[in-house]
Amino acid sequence: MTTIHLVRHGEVDNPDKVLYGRLPNFGLTDRGHEMARRVGEHFTGGPSVPVELVCSPLERAQQTIDPLRQLLDLPVFTDDRVIEAANSFQGQQVNSRRLAAPRNLLRLYNPFTPSWGEPYKQIVLRMSAAMASLRAKLEAHGSDAHGVIVTHQLPIWMVRLAAEGRSLFHDPRRRECDLASVTTFTFEASTLVSVSYESICPDLQPDQAVAGA
Numbered sequence: 655m656t657t658i659h660l661v662r663h664g665e666v667d668n669p670d671k672v673l674y675g676r677l678p679n680f681g682l683t684d685r686g687h688e689m690a691r692r693v694g695e696h697f698t699g700g701p702s703v704p705v706e707l708v709c710s711p712l713e714r715a716q717q718t719i720d721p722l723r724q725l726l727d728l729p730v731f732t733d734d735r736v737i738e739a740a741n742s743f744q745g746q747q748v749n750s751r752r753l754a755a756p757r758n759l760l761r762l763y764n765p766f767t768p769s770w771g772e773p774y775k776q777i778v779l780r781m782s783a784a785m786a787s788l789r790a791k792l793e794a795h796g797s798d799a800h801g802v803i804v805t806h807q808l809p810i811w812m813v814r815l816a817a818e819g820r821s822l823f824h825d826p827r828r829r830e831c832d833l834a835s836v837t838t839f840t841f842e843a844s845t846l847v848s849v850s851y852e853s854i855c856p857d858l859q860p861d862q863a864v865a866g867a
Contacts, residue, residue, distance in 0.1 A: 655842055
């Protein structure tokens, strides 16, 4: 048995409310750092302590995993395959008025792929490959080894939908993936046996969704 925990990063300092996507220099707020601290406590306060740490290269993810790295005194492997999804609206404020502009409507012709960003199937493939690489490392540690990947909302949601046999096309407002939440995949050899979800910072969630998270 091996277990992989996909953790969404904490709250990002984004006063202009842009869809920040893969842009650099978007770090955590003070509340985001508190979320990161709780992530560290969550994984070190129980019987199943992680033995491998993996992280997206983006600053907000690196800052989220850092308290856990310090508590466990483990190296963090940065994996580009778990980065945020590419999006052509990156750097813009995204609202209904802007989306209705003619130059933006041209990007919205196919919500199933989607036409404005990285294809959903491609996200699933790269996330699944990263998880398979981590699973191989965990198997080398022996039975019931746990690993953590700190990544982003859409990649987590995509790989969960695929694992549960659901359509990748979805309403973004209905994603079950809070900031600093944990989506857990348990495997027996290469066979997925369960998927579970836990929001570990429900009291710290912002009133409004964070763009580009």
